[in-house]
Amino acid sequence: MTVSNQQASPHTQADQWVSSVRAQFPILQQKIHGHALDYLDTAATSQKPKRVIAADPEFYSTINAGVHRGTHELAVRSTLAFEQARRRIAHLVNADAREGHEEIVFTQGATSALNLLATSFGNASLDAQHHTGSEAEKRFALGPGDEIVVSMAEHHSVLLSFQELARRTGATLKWFNVSKDGRILSDTADSVITPHTKVVAITDVSNVTGAITNVKPIITRAHEVGALVVLDLCQAVPHLPIDVKALDCDFAAWSGHKMYGPTGIGFLYGKRELLDALPPAQFGGEMVNLAWLDQPAQYMDPPYRFEAGTQPVAQAIGAGIAAQWMESLGLKAIAEHEHQITTELLKLAGVPGVRILGPLDAVQRVGTVSFEVDGVHPHDVGQFLDAQGIAIRTGHHCAQPIHRHFGVFASNRASAGVYTSVDDVDRLIDAVAQIRPYFLGTRN
8 A cells, every 4th residue: 555545644734734734824924033833922912814914905905994893894994804803702701692682892912891790780789889880780790898709810911900999999819829849729619709709800821820720610610600701811822722611600701812813903792691780991083872061972882882982803804714714624623732731831840950830741721831951041031042043932921920839930931822833832842952052061
């Protein structure tokens, strides 16, 4: 039997899959400092496939217009494309996209979505204080004696948004601690979340350790005491099949640029009944039905109530195409590929002088691996690798508390995407093994 007629091994099939994916990313075809680009910084921002890149000039060349505003043909086409993108994003995470029941709000990014929530909760708190809000929005109001719960593993976008909300309202900020290897201790939910807890804001996947949070006991406990749950899905949506209905979270936020879409676009998911009651956070054009000089305005229904001003139309359309592209690859296939790459990345632990900050096995984690090289500053590590065409992230990754947990201020982070190959990881490991001998004269 000839080789061409033999069935490909799983390893060969995986190589073929990632090769076909990589071919769709023009940026990966270049050389950096004379070396093929080895991009391992997807947790910071993902690269974009041709289909997403092409969406931007196509929009501006064919249907550019203000959405929901004009009656001319370009405005109609632009609006249809914008709302189609909303449906595509909703489908990616199993949110409702039916007209009049939409559960996806377009924002400028995940940080914007989280700040929108914190600001809206703050506005509801002010309304409750002055007896001016609706009965329904009282659910979002906070004050002295109430609790907001986060975790030690949070990105600053979660931590600071809700820390500031606690400061402004007089609520108490509490947090989940993490295990030695950085996993959020969700089994302590019964003690951390109390009848005084009003909001729990927590990451589904850590951007430092790559650990997947066991959110089920946290969400169950939060709902037992009537608290609202906000999930940070930034590091989850690009890597795992996500079903917001199955998760039963109340709100969730994630960004377009980490899921192979454009920058400048993010998403807030909210259960429809909660979005209906939530007061707006920003005010201006297109979010109001009726405005007067002598009485309060009448605001539009969600999601438009939360999309004041000129919407990021081109970015939303590009993100919708990215969502469709991810589904065309298969969300299960993406997760299986990244599980393999995670296993390979964890071999960094075998390099002398390297310590991984996070779980040392590939169970319940994604391909985001932070590490330190003993005796070598992360910035030196990053520059050494960059000289060989290898792009990683160095710094505290906007998550300082969990770095303190590991006893460091900063780390190196290698993070995978759909285009990451085993060869990419092998190059990284070989290069990391050279760092201590180069800087310290230490033999491995």
